Amino acid sequence: MKVALIGVGQAGGKVTERLTRFDANMGFDAVQGALAVNSAEPDLHSLEFVDTQLIGADRVNGHGVGGDNELGAEIMQSDIQQVLGQLDGRITSHSEAIFVIAGLGGGTGSGGAPVLVHNLKQVYDVPVYAIGVLPGRNEGALYQANAGRSLKTLLREADSTLLIDNDAWHEQGESVESAFESINDKIARRIGLLFASGEATEGVGESVVDSSEVINTLRSGGVSVLGYASELAAEDSGENIQVAMSVARQALLTGASMPNATSADAALLVIAGQPDRIPRKGVERARRWVEDETDSMQVRGGDFPIDSDRLGALVLLGGAERSDRLDEFMQRAREASKKEQRSVEENVEQFTDDRIENLF
Numbered sequence: 001m002k003v004a005l006i007g008v009g010q011a012g013g014k015v016t017e018r019l020t021r022f023d024a025n026m027g028f029d030a031v032q033g034a035l036a037v038n039s040a041e042p043d044l045h046s047l048e049f050v051d052t053q054l055i056g057a058d059r060v061n062g063h064g065v066g067g068d069n070e071l072g073a074e075i076m077q078s079d080i081q082q083v084l085g086q087l088d089g090r091i092t093s094h095s096e097a098i099f100v101i102a103g104l105g106g107g108t109g110s111g112g113a114p115v116l117v118h119n120l121k122q123v124y125d126v127p128v129y130a131i132g133v134l135p136g137r138n139e140g141a142l143y144q145a146n147a148g149r150s151l152k153t154l155l156r157e158a159d160s161t162l163l164i165d166n167d168a169w170h171e172q173g174e175s176v177e178s179a180f181e182s183i184n185d186k187i188a189r190r191i192g193l194l195f196a197s198g199e200a201t202e203g204v205g206e207s208v209v210d211s212s213e214v215i216n217t218l219r220s221g222g223v224s225v226l227g228y229a230s231e232l233a234a235e236d237s238g239e240n241i242q243v244a245m246s247v248a249r250q251a252l253l254t255g256a257s258m259p260n261a262t263s264a265d266a267a268l269l270v271i272a273g274q275p276d277r278i279p280r281k282g283v284e285r286a287r288r289w290v291e292d293e294t295d296s297m298q299v300r301g302g303d304f305p306i307d308s309d310r311l312g313a314l315v316l317l318g319g320a321e322r323s324d325r326l327d328e329f330m331q332r333a334r335e336a337s338k339k340e341q342r343s344v345e346e347n348v349e350q351f352t353d354d355r356i357e358n359l360f
Helices: 009-026 041-045 069-078 080-086 108-123 141-157 176-196 211-218 237-253 280-294 324-339
Strands: 003-008 031-038 051-054 097-103 128-134 161-165 223-232 266-273 299-305 310-318
Touching (some): 003 009, 009 031, 009 041, 009 108, 009 176, 031 041, 031 080, 031 108, 041 051, 051 080, 069 080, 069 108, 080 108, 108 128, 108 141, 128 141, 128 176, 141 161, 141 324, 161 176, 161 324, 176 266, 176 310, 211 299, 211 310, 223 237, 237 266, 237 280, 237 310, 266 280, 280 299, 280 310
Parallel strands (some): 003 031, 003 097, 031 051, 097 128, 128 161, 161 223, 266 299
Antiparallel strands (some): 223 310, 266 310
16 A cells, blocks of 8 residues: 655654554555654654654744644645645645644644544545554543544544554553654554555465555544454464464454554454465455454454464454444543633533534
8 A cells, every 4th residue: 555654743743653663664665754843842853764854943932832722723824835835746646645744642642633634535536545653541631632623523533533542552560761662663564564465466366455445444444453362373274263363363353553442334354464374264254253253244364474374464453433442532631621721512422512622
């Protein structure tokens, strides 16, 4: 899948760089162009593998917006033509989708990403998706409130919003800094493999996934979720039927970017590994299991040939709003919004009415 990446804010820039580096190191050639955009100049200086664009210099002088996502939205809107100009040559006729990546708890990313998505959709006729990283439970009320408003706006603007819960991929006992590094690595590997689906690789699978299947899975809009798991595989594919089932279950039930999001409008199961190790019966059984578990009749499946002694499973869910974990987060965001003295109504259906305000 040929994609263009735009990271907004500190977390968005770091994830974009990590994804671009992973794609290059693996030789997938899925990432066609990448740009990191921020209002904090020092954060851009730390990025070496992607091009960068400073915004808001006349407002904040390169010092960032201090967690103010309304200011982040204003700055992005003011400098939007400058940002779009930097995308010339990075979004080409070969690009099949655009991904805007941001941490939703800060200021520049949570405020600027929805504005950028909105404007990109006016210019380009390929899908514009968002990848949003949600703050963990212990990251403070301001981050929760910012993420609630940003998420509500992104869901309105983007063709689909892939959510990553920081708490989901946070290992016990890790320091804050090492936890973020670990999470970024996991994001790069999982989403990088998803992007690489359908790209030229060594070996030929029997039913190779292509980019249209990814796009069709995300066509439902709303929230999307990505799960991943892998295990060592035997050399004989006949011995890996249970392995294929096991990694599919782990990917959805314990390895998802938004835990407990097991109901969806559409799903895609990708089994990755050496073609000779991928069991046909195992892939089909795993696909049927995902169909039953997600209560969806639109479950696509296929192979991703890759040189590895492990068998991996990617499970992509499209239209996955019905999630206890997401309800939990939106409740935290509502409570945080009250602490930030925003007028928010309680006990109203998710993502509707005025309990959490849109950014614009």
